[in-house]
Amino acid sequence: MLAIINGTVYTMNGPAISKGTVLVSEGKIVQVGEDVALPEQVEIIDAAGKYVMPGLIDAHTHVGIMEETYRIEGDDTNETADPITPHLRAIDAINPADLGFKDALAGGVTTIVTGPGSANIIGGEMVIMKTAGTVVDEMILRFPAGLKCALGENPKRVYGNKNKMPVTRMASAALLRETLVAAKTYLEKIAKAAKDDAVAPERNLKLEAVGRVLNGEIPLRVHAHRADDIMTAIRIAKEFNIELIIEHCTEGHLIAPWLAAAGVKAVVGPIISNRAKVELMNRSLETAMTMYQKGIPFAIMTDHPVVPVNLLSLSTSLAVKGGLPEEEALKAITINAARLLNIDAQVGSLEVGKDADIIIIDRPIFDPNHQVEKVFVNGCLVMG
Incomplete structure (x- = not known):
């Protein structure tokens, strides 16, 4: 399992979540929220100060x-x-x-x-x-x-x-x-x-x-x-x-x-x-x-x-x-x-059951100086 924690999460299905968590298993999103209990044996990516959003x-x-x-x-x-x-x-x-x-x-x-x-x-x-x-x-x-x-x-x-x-x-x-x-x-x-x-x-x-x-x-x-x-x-x-x-x-x-x-x-x-x-x-x-x-x-x-x-x-x-x-x-x-x-x-959004296509960026997406730091497709890290 993979957990991306502490980032500002844009789910595209409601307001942005400050210090949110996105939990991924077998290529799918299984949980999104502020207070997500992390299971044992989970890989953690700390996205503090970063922005997490759908690909x-x-x-x-x-x-x-x-x-x-x-x-x-x-x-x-x-x-x-x-x-x-x-x-x-x-x-x-x-x-x-x-x-x-x-x-x-x-x-x-x-x-x-x-x-x-x-x-x-x-x-x-x-x-x-x-x-x-x-x-x-x-x-x-x-x-x-x-x-x-x-x-x-x-x-x-x-x-x-x-x-x-x-x-x-x-x-x-x-x-x-x-x-x-x-x-x-x-x-x-x-x-x-x-x-x-x-x-x-x-x-x-x-x-x-x-x-x-x-x-x-x-x-x-x-x-x-x-x-x-x-x-x-x-x-x-x-x-x-x-x-x-x-x-x-x-x-x-x-x-x-x-x-x-x-x-x-x-x-x-x-x-x-x-x-x-x-x-x-x-x-x-x-x-x-x-x-x-x-x-x-x-x-x-x-x-x-x-x-x-x-x-x-x-x-x-x-x-x-x-x-x-x-x-x-x-x-x-x-x-x-x-x-x-x-x-x-x-x-298209970070919701339970959807493909774990996720990007982590260092500043808001419409800032022309933003950098895409990590990209996940179907839960797999493909860049970063």
Whole structure:
């Protein structure tokens, strides 16, 4: 057993506990509080003067898929030969030896979402995973975790240069609708065959992957910066009655009432960014604050390696500068991120029964000079 004692404990499930104790056994949290009786044969870590909190969650990255040091050899982010590739699986491209995983741990990030890039209208299936491990299969928390899609400039640029659809935003939306219709028809044929004891259609991996979205098993996670692209995604989600998460949501603050009315979720960022393309013209530090004010569920991302994953807390501190309350900012990279990703039964807070993903830092998380001193994943010390 392991006991972390005397630290200021941020459980993310109530007020901070001064001189709290977190008791861990077999990779799980078994007790949290002020007056915790310690059993015999327990390893003790004294965190006096330190801050103890759940490992951070980065809800959108390309860690392990877009390797920084191997620009060609290690870049498996986009399959740019076909704009519709829902059958691609992130787990088949992730390199656990990517330095991005070490960066994540150095920044206190113990859980990430990683997946394909935004070159394609439909890019493939994303995965939620821990950042410590040697084999992808042992690191997976949830797969598939969403189907990555993209609207706006990226698919237009990639395929327009090849004189191939999509050249326009209309074509981008049309290709997405066309694929959703095909998948709906595919599912109907399978259901009819089962009911009538007839021959089912030949297995189609592309339509099978999209079918998981239509069946409500996973969300459609749509890369969209500009307000009009966000509204297109909302329009399509309504047409097909599917769960929608807007990735980036750069101009979300301009249309926040519509997002709130549609009941969509958002992963905001990267916040540390310049206006590298037209879609980013209206980027604002106030986007996350506006999401909070309108009651829109949201998390904050780095989009690693666009912004290094170890800078997740620094990115979030800029949202605080934009008006987001500190408590809500911390939730956006812990418990609220976990809720958005449907993994809050396992991670995101220090509660009994949850995975013992714990970080110990020397000063408050939004102090830019803080140091992550120790990181535990599933109760095992992986850094420090």
